[in-house]
Structure formats: structure tokens, C-alpha cells
Amino acid sequence: MRIVLVGPPGAGKGTQAAYLARNLQIPHISTGDLFRANISQGTPLGVEAKSYMDAGNLVPDSVTIRMAEDRMNQADAAEGFLLDGFPRNLGQAESLDAYLKGKDLTLDAVLDLEVPEDEVVKRIAGRRICRKDSSHVFHTEYNKPKTEGVCDVCGGELYQRDDDHEETVRKRLEVYHTETEPIIDYYKAQDLVVTISAMGKVDEVTERAMGALQRGE
Ligand code: AP5
Ligand code: ZN
Numbered sequence: 001m002r003i004v005l006v007g008p009p010g011a012g013k014g015t016q017a018a019y020l021a022r023n024l025q026i027p028h029i030s031t032g033d034l035f036r037a038n039i040s041q042g043t044p045l046g047v048e049a050k051s052y053m054d055a056g057n058l059v060p061d062s063v064t065i066r067m068a069e070d071r072m073n074q075a076d077a078a079e080g081f082l083l084d085g086f087p088r089n090l091g092q093a094e095s096l097d098a099y100l101k102g103k104d105l106t107l108d109a110v111l112d113l114e115v116p117e118d119e120v121v122k123r124i125a126g127r128r129i130c131r132k133d134s135s136h137v138f139h140t141e142y143n144k145p146k147t148e149g150v151c152d153v154c155g156g157e158l159y160q161r162d163d164d165h166e167e168t169v170r171k172r173l174e175v176y177h178t179e180t181e182p183i184i185d186y187y188k189a190q191d192l193v194v195t196i197s198a199m200g201k202v203d204e205v206t207e208r209a210m211g212a213l214q215r216g217e
Helices: 013-024 031-041 044-054 061-072 090-102 117-125 166-180 182-188 202-215
Strands: 002-006 028-030 081-084 109-114 127-130 137-139 193-197
Touching: 002 013, 002 182, 013 028, 013 081, 013 109, 013 137, 013 202, 028 031, 028 061, 031 044, 031 061, 031 081, 044 061, 061 090, 090 182, 109 182, 109 202, 117 127, 117 166, 166 182, 182 193, 193 202
Parallel strands: 002 081, 002 109, 028 081, 109 193
Antiparallel strands: 127 137
8 A cells, every 4th residue: 555644743643654554564654754864874864954854844855855765666665655744745746646657656545634733732742752763752641651761662762853842843833734735635636635533542543544544535
């Protein structure tokens, strides 16, 4: 299956993607995680991306699209993938369509996670992620690690993301509304959008998402 996950910052895309990818046996490809891995390794790509991310802006399409395509070209993505955080504007959506068309492939669904803005703010405020792997995500209240400040998965130190401070979060939400939301209509026109509520416990949302994907709602 080839799935795109869309939703505002803090909706729980990364959290759900980890479970959905495991259930569906496809790789989880998060452009945010790829950028953060580049930042922690100090690559030129990471250095370029960081200034945009810290300001809550999108990293330029040229850089992002190349990075996403390189990842989709890897062997483990040949049978399918779950894209998290990509595409994020109409240009990226069109380039993804062209990429897939060139390989005679199509998307199966665009899973749209709906969460009210006040909940998103609470989720982001308490989010803590792992220094070793930013796909290991916790929350100080809603998804506590067994030991405070320590990743359950790999023992890494948990910290607050640089772009999770109030000013930047406000900017990211604004960018989501202006740049990213229009891709939902773009995919609605292709009859690919499956919208679910992302409220409730993490496992309830996963169940809802799996059900909706299986029914192709
Ligand atoms: P990215 O890393 O993609 O961030 P985002 O889209 O803002 O999404 P988040 O990671 O903030 O939230 P999420 O929905 O994954 O929520 P999570 O599961 O962590 O992008 C960061 C930046 O990179 C961008 O701003 C941009 O600069 C750049 N970038 C990335 N992709 C790009 C692209 N394609 N083009 C250009 N630039 C790009 O959950 C949030 C919290 O809530 C966690 O603490 C979690 O434990 C908790 N939680 C999750 N589910 C629940 C639940 N059901 N109940 C209670 N708490 C929950
Ligand atoms: Zn970890």
C-alpha cells in the first residue's frame, strides 16, 4: 500500500505512523525525521534545513523532494510506504504524482487526521522525543515513558524539539493552514481522502485508522 498521512502539527502523525507501518508492513517515511537525522549528523542538508525548521517554515521544495524521492527509491519501499509530512504543499503533491506516474504506481489513500487546535497545542507542549531517533515519541502526560526522560525503545535521552516552542508552533499551524490544507482538496478530487478523528487514546486512533483504510472510506 502507498499511503499519505496528513494532519496539523501535533495531530499524532508520527505516533500513528509507527503503528500503522508495523501493521501494514511498509516503511514509515517521515520527512521531518529525515531532516532531524541530517541535523543531528551535521550534514549540509541538515544545516540548510535547520534554519527553516526552527522558524516554523517549510524547507524549500527542491531539497525536500529530492530527499523524499531518494528515500522512496530505497529497496524497502518498493512494495509500498507510509509518507508522514510529505507532501506538504501543492508543488510537492504534484511532484509526487509525477514520480509515481513515472514508475506506473498510484497512491491507495490519503489519511487525514482531524484534531481541534487546542488539543494540538497540548500535545505539542508535552511532546518529548528521543535524541537517538526522533521517531521515538512520548508525551509527559498522555504517553509517558516508563522512566522519566528516557526512551522506552532504545534508552536514549528524551528532549523537547527546538521547533516545539510556542512562537514556532503558532507559525507551523499557520503554514499548515495556508500551504498544506489545500492538498486535501487536491486529493479529494482524486477520491483518495479518508478522514478520521484523531481524538481519543493512541490505540483507539490506530484502530479507527486501520478500519477506515480497510474499508477504503
Ligand atoms: P514534522 O516533523 O513533520 O512536524 P509536524 O508536521 O509539525 O508534525 P509533528 O511532528 O509536530 O506532529 P505529529 O503529527 O507527528 O505528532 P506526534 O505523533 O509527534 O516537520 C517539522 C518541520 O520539518 C516542518 O515544520 C518543516 O520545517 C520541515 N518539513 C518536514 N517535512 C517537510 C516537507 N515535506 N516540506 C517542507 N518542509 C518540511 O504527536 C504529538 C504529541 O502528542 C506527542 O507527544 C505524542 O505522544 C502525543 N500524542 C499522539 N497521539 C496522541 C493521542 N491520541 N492522545 C494524546 N496524545 C497523543
Ligand atoms: Zn529512542
